Amino acid sequence: EVQLLESGGGLVKPGGSLRLSCAASGFTFRTYKMNWVRQAPGKGLEWVSSIDGSASYIDHAESVEGRFTISRDNAKNSLYLQMNSLRAEDTAVYYCARGGYSSGWYVFDYWGLGALVTVSS
């Protein structure tokens, strides 16, 4: 059974840093592209970052470019999101999502439960 479990969320002051982790199990982690997707309170979904299986290809949304860094450790079946220079507008639930291919179409096929990040003084 595929499982994704985020950790590392919490309260941080504006300008501060936080590192999220996502522990994956139930599939061959190194062969999948992984993503972070966030959802601000009462708002919609926003894709944040993606990383391919070998960490050769990395993409970030413009809203976090230069502040957030996605990474992975395939030996530990873990995905990370280093968040620096945090702003109030970064307050959200952050989901770890697996990027799968359904008949060739890229989808977010499994999601974690989410980790809440609150940026406030």
Place this chain on the structure above:
Amino acid sequence: DIQMTQSPSSLSAAVGDRVTITCRSSQTISTYLNWYQQKPGKAPKLLIYAASSLQSGVPSRFSGSGSGTDFTLTISTLQPEDFATYYCQQSYTTAALTFGGGTKVEIK
């Protein structure tokens, strides 16, 4: 980035109703369009991919259609468990994935 626009943003419907949600992309995306369902406090769940293909395990009352820039999600006979928020998402540009703003389906 490709902008995704959903309408309506919310709707009220009764059990048994037929519900249609629309999603429009700012540029053509062929059929690189997915639909997700999200219930309060839960992670999203994939319903439909490639605009019209039903994800395994999803009830057949859900269907999707469209190509190019205009897409629809239809629930043929609304069930109590279908009250949720629905999001479209384009995967045409995997370097900049984008979601629609969501459509909340509420009980009438």
